Amino acid sequence: MAALLGRSCRKLGFLSSGHGARRTVSTETGKSLNLYAAINQALHIALDSDPRSYVFGEDVGFGGVFRCTTGLAERFGKNRVFNTPLCEQGIVGFGIGLAAMGNRAIVEIQFADYIYPAFDQIVNEAAKFRYRSGNQFNCGGLTIRAPYGAVGHGGHYHSQSPEAFFCHVPGIKVVIPRSPREAKGLLLSCIRDPNPVVFFEPKWLYRQAVEEVPEHDYTIPLSEAEVIREGNDITLVGWGAQLTIMEQACLEAEKEGISCELIDLKTLLPWDKETVEASVKKTGRLLISHEAPITGGFGAEISATILERCFLKLEAPVSRVCGLDTPFPLVFEPFYMPTKNKILDAIKTTVNY
Amino acid sequence: MALSRLSSRSNGIARPFSAAFNRFISTDTTPITIETSLPFTAHLCDPPSRSVESSSQELLDFFRTMALMRRMEIAADSLYKAKLIRGFCHLYDGQEAVAIGMEAAITKKDAIITAYRDHCIFLGRGGSLHEVFSELMGRQAGCSKGKGGSMHFYKKDSSFYGGHGIVGAQVPLGCGVAFAQKYNKEEAVTFALYGDGAANQGQLFEALNISALWDLPAILVCENNHYGMGTAEWRAAKSPSYYKRGDYVPGLKVDGMDAFAVKQACKFAKDHALEKGPIILEMDTYRYHGHSMSDPGSTYRTRDEISGVRQERDPIERIKKLVLSHDLATEKELKDMEKEIRKEVDDAIAKAKDCPMPEPSELFTNVYVKGFGTESFGPDRKEVKAALP
Numbered sequence: 001m002a003a004l005l006g007r008s009c010r011k012l013g014f015l016s017s018g019h020g021a022r023r024t025v026s027t028e029t030g031k032s033l034n035l036y037a038a039i040n041q042a043l044h045i046a047l048d049s050d051p052r053s054y055v056f057g058e059d060v061g062f063g064g065v066f067r068c069t070t071g072l073a074e075r076f077g078k079n080r081v082f083n084t085p086l087c088e089q090g091i092v093g094f095g096i097g098l099a100a101m102g103n104r105a106i107v108e109i110q111f112a113d114y115i116y117p118a119f120d121q122i123v124n125e126a127a128k129f130r131y132r133s134g135n136q137f138n139c140g141g142l143t144i145r146a147p148y149g150a151v152g153h154g155g156h157y158h159s160q161s162p163e164a165f166f167c168h169v170p171g172i173k174v175v176i177p178r179s180p181r182e183a184k185g186l187l188l189s190c191i192r193d194p195n196p197v198v199f200f201e202p203k204w205l206y207r208q209a210v211e212e213v214p215e216h217d218y219t220i221p222l223s224e225a226e227v228i229r230e231g232n233d234i235t236l237v238g239w240g241a242q243l244t245i246m247e248q249a250c251l252e253a254e255k256e257g258i259s260c261e262l263i264d265l266k267t268l269l270p271w272d273k274e275t276v277e278a279s280v281k282k283t284g285r286l287l288i289s290h291e292a293p294i295t296g297g298f299g300a301e302i303s304a305t306i307l308e309r310c311f312l313k314l315e316a317p318v319s320r321v322c323g324l325d326t327p328f329p330l331v332f333e334p335f336y337m338p339t340k341n342k343i344l345d346a347i348k349t350t351v352n353y
Numbered sequence: 354m355a356l357s358r359l360s361s362r363s364n365g366i367a368r369p370f371s372a373a374f375n376r377f378i379s380t381d382t383t384p385i386t387i388e389t390s391l392p393f394t395a396h397l398c399d400p401p402s403r404s405v406e407s408s409s410q411e412l413l414d415f416f417r418t419m420a421l422m423r424r425m426e427i428a429a430d431s432l433y434k435a436k437l438i439r440g441f442c443h444l445y446d447g448q449e450a451v452a453i454g455m456e457a458a459i460t461k462k463d464a465i466i467t468a469y470r471d472h473c474i475f476l477g478r479g480g481s482l483h484e485v486f487s488e489l490m491g492r493q494a495g496c497s498k499g500k501g502g503s504m505h506f507y508k509k510d511s512s513f514y515g516g517h518g519i520v521g522a523q524v525p526l527g528c529g530v531a532f533a534q535k536y537n538k539e540e541a542v543t544f545a546l547y548g549d550g551a552a553n554q555g556q557l558f559e560a561l562n563i564s565a566l567w568d569l570p571a572i573l574v575c576e577n578n579h580y581g582m583g584t585a586e587w588r589a590a591k592s593p594s595y596y597k598r599g600d601y602v603p604g605l606k607v608d609g610m611d612a613f614a615v616k617q618a619c620k621f622a623k624d625h626a627l628e629k630g631p632i633i634l635e636m637d638t639y640r641y642h643g644h645s646m647s648d649p650g651s652t653y654r655t656r657d658e659i660s661g662v663r664q665e666r667d668p669i670e671r672i673k674k675l676v677l678s679h680d681l682a683t684e685k686e687l688k689d690m691e692k693e694i695r696k697e698v699d700d701a702i703a704k705a706k707d708c709p710m711p712e713p714s715e716l717f718t719n720v721y722v723k724g725f726g727t728e729s730f731g732p733d734r735k736e737v738k739a740a741l742p
Contacts, residue, residue: 085553157518331491332716
């Protein structure tokens with residue numbers, strides 16, 4: 001059924017180097033890891049390199065519901081890796097306080113769908129702390145990690161993509177990795193970045209994405225987008241798990257003679273406008289795709305900015321292939337999702353405009 | 354009298370289950386007094402008596418409905434493993450006494466609102482097995498038209514406000530319902546159920562303060578099954594005496610595995626709430642399954658503990674012993690009842706399996722009020738563009 005198709009699409013192997021892709025991280029080989037293992041490695045390194053860093057959240061002690069925090073409590077002790085009661089607002093507020101005292105607080109919110117009780121703390125406290133205290137205080141050591149996105153059967157409260165809400169808040173950063181190798185480098189950058197960061201991890205990829213991940217300590221710079229596939233006819237912009245789907249659409253489009261350029265935004269706030277602008281000036285067309293509902297999604301911001309910067313170079317309206325404007329459905333997930341075929345159709349419509 | 358009815362039943366003539374059952378207990382309303390297993394522990398109030406007024410009809414009814422709930426949950430377990438139920442499924446077996454005792458003490462005008470472990474509460478509120486299994490499998494005939502799933506059962510005509518996924522979010526809602534009941538002078542109360550994990554949510558205390566301030570007929574019921582997912586209560590709460598956490602709000606600790614204790618406590622709470630305002634009930638209960646179907650339930654507690662509770666405190670066994678000791682039925686009759694229940698559940702599942710999935714157009718319905726005319730877009734504003742009905 002449609003549900004099975006949706007899942008098998010995600011199962012394809014991950015973006016491999018080649019195809020003229022430009023990599024910003026060394027291509028030295030490492031161990032083959034999946035996403036949760038890569039994030040686990042990043043956390044081990046983070047806690048190892050800074051004795052004043054802490055990991056806490058619901059159920060992180062035994063390894064977490066997605067195994068991202070395995071082994072941390074055993075290695076670094078229960079004083080640095082500990083469970084909290086079930087209270088997101090309290091957890092994030094607590095993290096802000098800890099960070100304000102110069103510590104690195106790495107907070108885990110069990111699912112991004114549960115982050116809303118903490119929304120006030122993030123928006124009103126974390127984002128504005130440095131600003132309103134005239135730089136006397138800051139909570140730059142705060143990193144909030146949350147699994148986000150569809151997983152095939154998550155339903156209303158285990159599949160949401162809330163990145164757009166956070167991209168609207170000056171003072172924090174929003175980062176979303178696309179693969180294990182990216183996740184490790186980006187997470188280490190986020191933890192060491194002197195600003196509060198919200199790091200969304202695509203939960204679908206925790207087990208599905210497997211990649212060679214270098215074992216040493218490395219970071220990937222924030223606010224730098226990456227062109228992971230070069231092309232001339234249309235620019236596609238996305239982040240997280242959606243990039244796998246977009247890449248499949250690019251491959252299909254190539255068979256029909258359309259050359260697609262695919263960009264991974266990585267950091268959504270502040271986002272790398274220059275890279276996207278340069279690409280659109282080359283191709284003249286833009287398509288943005290994300291799982292979150294289309295109205296008010298982050299694609300709207302990208303579209304508006306590119307329009308301002310590249311208006312005369314555009315050959316077609318900016319296309320957005322996103323989730324529908326409904327709550328994330330239960331049985332209807334295959335219809336809701338921005339699938340490969342929807343993206344392919346949009347590519348063709350845009351190119352033939 | 355019971356014997357003569359029995360012999361006519363064993364004729365071997367197929368009879369609809371309900372008819373046979375009614376015949377069994379139809380006129381037996383002899384009052385029976387039952388002592389609760391434990392005394393109640395009270396906080397800021399006088400505990401109710403341990404002697405509970407009941408009747409033979411009620412006793413058999415308890416057995417029957419609890420066995421039905423138990424069977425339903427076990428069947429849901431198998432359906433989930435067969436991938437007919439997808440998503441998340443949180444089972445209530447072990448905790449049936451809370452659902453049944455509460456129903457026995459209240460009317461359908463009193464409201465109940467709970468979290469995601471809601472299948473049995475829905476059944477207690479008058480929901481049918483067909484609606485349950487259809488909703489679990491995402492079919493049209495489900496109580497939420499297949500759009501809610503396991504965590505979102507609702508029944509408006511029985512004042513059952515669901516079925517909520519976000520932990521603790523249902524408690525302020527429940528207090529709001531209580532406010533409406535008081536405002537409309539309905540002489541009804543609201544039971545807002547939550548778990549020991551949710552007891553640490555800030556919004557609970559906000560709702561409690563408001564309810565106490567305005568004397569709302571809200572009864573906060575903590576279904577303490579001692580584990581918030583995988584976290585034991587003593588690791589999450591400084592004070593696991595949840596019935597005392599209301600501080601200025603009275604509380605009662607109840608043996609949640611004893612349906613009669615639950616009934617007595619809920620009756621007491623309803624009278625209290627209507628007269629004086631909010632009260633907290635802590636139901637000391639236990640779930641045999643893990644937190645959800647993805648949780649084996651054995652990594653944070655020992656199998657001995659689970660089987661220990663099953664042997665010593667199982668709610669259905671307790672009722673069974675009472676039924677047998679009061680000579681209301683024989684072992685064989687109860688076994689037959691269980692067999693008929695099993696068949697009833699199997700029939701409901703078969704019927705639900707035949708039910709169609711919701712129409713794809715249902716994806717867009719009920720986002721807003723009907724006829725509001727909002728548009729929903731898909732890619733390029735061309736392929737999928739639906740005016741929300």
